[in-house]
Amino acid sequence: MPRPLASLAVVITAVAATALTACGDDASRAPARQTADSASTAGTADEDLRRELLDEHGWPGWDLVGRKASTAAWVVAQHADLDLALQRRALTLLETAVAAEDASPGDLAYLTDRVLVAEGDPREYGTQWELDPRDGWRPRTPIADRSSVDERRADAGLDPLRVYLKELEAAG
Known part of the structure; x- marks a missing residue:
């Protein structure tokens, strides 16, 4: 028997907290700093999320x-x-x-770029940077059509790329 939806919200939030703890990240949208060991811990939670939520309900949207x-479900997917x-x-x-209009366009932008990077393809929204100890923040893959990236970011409710990069620099 499926859990009541309020219980699903609690499960999702707990799974996300476990995933973030495992990968050493916080709730920000900074790039993941995930190791194979921490990812495997989050992987067990991801299996629960897939079975319990995605199979039974589709995307766990706002409604x-x-x-x-x-957003917690997005965190789990983003860090899987x-x-x-x-x-x-x-x-x-x-x-x-x-x-x-039942989920965040910003979450979609970040997950889109995450999947594109994993596939070795150019990013659409300019998210997904990595910190090089010598050179600072660098893109994980190029940005597709960089001339219109800020328009795509605005459509997703994200700040312009230059603002995002300043936030990354300030974070470390």
């Missing part, structure tokens, strides 16, 4: 579980770097939810 838990199939599936479901 189903609320904004906080929907060792499970590209889960990320792709979550991306497809999240695209549908965003089109229905």
